[in-house]
Amino acid sequence: MVALPKNGVIMKIEIKNAKLSDGSSQDVLIENGLIVAALSGAADVSIDGSRYLVTPALIDPHAHLRVPGQEEKETLETGLMAAVAGGYGSVVSMPNTSPAVDEPELVQKLIRDAEALGLARLFPSAALTRGREGKLLSDAAALKAAGAVMLTDDGGTNEDAGVLRRGLEYAHALGLVVSVHAEDASLRGDGVINEGHTSEHLGLPGNPVAAEAARIARDLEICALTGSRLHVQHLSSARGLALVREAKTRGLPVTCEVAPHHLTLTDTLFASERFYCDPVLKVAPPLRSQSDCLALLEGLRDGTVDCIGTDHAPHTTAEKQRDMLEAPFGIANIEITFPLLYTRFVETGKLELSKLLELMTSGATNMLGWTAPTLEIGSVADIAIFDLNTTKTVDSKTFKTKARFDSPWQGEALRGWAVCTIVRGKIAFDSR
Amino acid sequence: MKHLLDFQGWSKGSLENVLETAKVMSDVLDRPVKKVPALQGFTICNVFFENSTRTRLSFELAARRMSADVLTFTSATSSTTKGESLQDTISTLEQMRVDCFIVRHGASGAAHSVNKFTKAKVVNAGDGRRAHPTQALLDAFTLQQRFGSLEGLEIAIVGDVRHSRVARSNAELLPKLGAKVRLCAPATLLPRELEADGVTLTTNLKEAVSGAHAVMALRLQLERMNTGYLPSLEEYRATYQVNSKTMKHARENALIMHPGPMNRDLEIEGDLADHNKSVILEQVRNGVPVRMAVLYHLLVGKS
Ligand SMILES: [Zn+2]
Numbered sequence: 001m002v003a004l005p006k007n008g009v010i011m012k013i014e015i016k017n018a019k020l021s022d023g024s025s026q027d028v029l030i031e032n033g034l035i036v037a038a039l040s041g042a043a044d045v046s047i048d049g050s051r052y053l054v055t056p057a058l059i060d061p062h063a064h065l066r067v068p069g070q071e072e073k074e075t076l077e078t079g080l081m082a083a084v085a086g087g088y089g090s091v092v093s094m095p096n097t098s099p100a101v102d103e104p105e106l107v108q109k110l111i112r113d114a115e116a117l118g119l120a121r122l123f124p125s126a127a128l129t130r131g132r133e134g135k136l137l138s139d140a141a142a143l144k145a146a147g148a149v150m151l152t153d154d155g156g157t158n159e160d161a162g163v164l165r166r167g168l169e170y171a172h173a174l175g176l177v178v179s180v181h182a183e184d185a186s187l188r189g190d191g192v193i194n195e196g197h198t199s200e201h202l203g204l205p206g207n208p209v210a211a212e213a214a215r216i217a218r219d220l221e222i223c224a225l226t227g228s229r230l231h232v233q234h235l236s237s238a239r240g241l242a243l244v245r246e247a248k249t250r251g252l253p254v255t256c257e258v259a260p261h262h263l264t265l266t267d268t269l270f271a272s273e274r275f276y277c278d279p280v281l282k283v284a285p286p287l288r289s290q291s292d293c294l295a296l297l298e299g300l301r302d303g304t305v306d307c308i309g310t311d312h313a314p315h316t317t318a319e320k321q322r323d324m325l326e327a328p329f330g331i332a333n334i335e336i337t338f339p340l341l342y343t344r345f346v347e348t349g350k351l352e353l354s355k356l357l358e359l360m361t362s363g364a365t366n367m368l369g370w371t372a373p374t375l376e377i378g379s380v381a382d383i384a385i386f387d388l389n390t391t392k393t394v395d396s397k398t399f400k401t402k403a404r405f406d407s408p409w410q411g412e413a414l415r416g417w418a419v420c421t422i423v424r425g426k427i428a429f430d431s432r
Numbered sequence: 433m434k435h436l437l438d439f440q441g442w443s444k445g446s447l448e449n450v451l452e453t454a455k456v457m458s459d460v461l462d463r464p465v466k467k468v469p470a471l472q473g474f475t476i477c478n479v480f481f482e483n484s485t486r487t488r489l490s491f492e493l494a495a496r497r498m499s500a501d502v503l504t505f506t507s508a509t510s511s512t513t514k515g516e517s518l519q520d521t522i523s524t525l526e527q528m529r530v531d532c533f534i535v536r537h538g539a540s541g542a543a544h545s546v547n548k549f550t551k552a553k554v555v556n557a558g559d560g561r562r563a564h565p566t567q568a569l570l571d572a573f574t575l576q577q578r579f580g581s582l583e584g585l586e587i588a589i590v591g592d593v594r595h596s597r598v599a600r601s602n603a604e605l606l607p608k609l610g611a612k613v614r615l616c617a618p619a620t621l622l623p624r625e626l627e628a629d630g631v632t633l634t635t636n637l638k639e640a641v642s643g644a645h646a647v648m649a650l651r652l653q654l655e656r657m658n659t660g661y662l663p664s665l666e667e668y669r670a671t672y673q674v675n676s677k678t679m680k681h682a683r684e685n686a687l688i689m690h691p692g693p694m695n696r697d698l699e700i701e702g703d704l705a706d707h708n709k710s711v712i713l714e715q716v717r718n719g720v721p722v723r724m725a726v727l728y729h730l731l732v733g734k735s
Contacts, residue, residue, distance in 0.1 A: 277562075
């Protein structure tokens, strides 16, 4: 750790010979929260950037921070601490809390409480419908004015197509994206894992790809009907991806995101010795097949996928130790998403580093309609510094998140760990 | 073996050994003094998170017949809903020096979890829809008693295959012992993925039963109507009930089986259950020696 000045604020930071994702090097100088051409005096902190990758801080368009009401799973402090430990400078939180974030006061309080922590920036999304019940629209204009950046009933599945249609129209006029957890609830049924060979052999209720694909197809029709911005969350299947790809060629205003677990894990693991019927892999939508993983990777490469969303979904260890039918859906992954994808895909030559970073930074800002983050003079100083050379194994016991149940990647040797994350020109995380 | 969770890792030879031991145990049970000291000093704990008096009693009796001490822990709901995890429950019970846990649970994989949590032996007495290996073993034993060997036998299993751990375990075990299994159900209750070496699927009852050496009817949960798997009980009865008309397509001396408990006159014609070809009570009786054999092999067996 660097010695922080008494007030915890570092005014002047220099990153010498910062290695950028395109291979070039430059000095990055930070003062008063901005990237500047020259510091006004000696730097308070100097970082040798030649050993690291220096990039605009990552932006997560999809994380569950569980506040308000589920603080036993995660708090703003643990969630945002985990975020900066993963190289994230900004997080879009999901509103499926208790109560749901469907009122302006809740949005304001979230932002206020997060600001006070000085960790990652928090951009709350708000519920599209009151109580996330999928029936009555929430006060979208007021929510936007309070700071909500997106509307979604995530976790809920917007069964009423008519309500989603009106919600899309209304939000679009306000310049807000609506994002959807695209699964047909009746096709999903009581499914707890992907429907297929593994589910039928284990006798676990299956959730078919068709549940996702059918719902995406429906929502794309509504997108076409209304011309409104639609964002498909945590897309898990080759079939779902193909539908989005086709819609994009038709020019529909649709974007989509993919989560790290859908890129790297498959349902067959449930039959493996290590993960036999293990709820640590239980997630919604469910883990699919190897060919789905490969299709999603192709989607990253060809631009069909706009951004990586972690879908970081913390739960208590006790909850995840329930049986397969009772345990809640979700994986805690925000701290390891970059090293995981870097090691699995960039090091193996499957994905360009610059593409991965685009998917984890400007992909999210484009989706939200914001300008992309840069390291140019005058930009806000949200910066992540990654060590691409040091190998560390995943150990959920050392996570900053409250969710320290066994990670699906427990014990996996990864490179690309964040060593320092700067938010608003201040060091929010430093493990050097 | 450390456990009997399903039949993974069990060779044909070791399974045949268990069935041979079951024969010895069965003979013991025919004697006036139906008790052997084989498991004296061992402690066996039934851990049942799902109500099943029949299976529990069968295991208890099997253990007592071999002079083991028996503990029983039952909980109508899984203890996890009360805040205690399965791991906590097992760790607590293990402190009572349990040598073998017999686990029944509503969720697939629970017995595997228990096995991870304990050094003791573990027998799966039914986990979710996944497996019920001792039921399959007692079915195999019953068939072997009648036919001498399972080699070349054709067995039709008819009913709610999708939700049945008995069907899954039999589809795993019987082909290992040389039999062919035909699973038969309405399409909504017949997962295509269960097709395998020695296991064929059909929605046609006549086709399933034709030439069969034994026909096993599975219990139909009445809730399947409300959840949209079946149009009506009447239609199910008319299309899939195992009855005397069905049995005309089977071999002449074909056996009638049911893992119990039965819905008489639903999945099986009531009179048929009492027919002289019915071995349904024999299955219940064979449960004890088969479970004795399993416990014996796990606790004092050589390998
Ligand atoms: Zn979701």
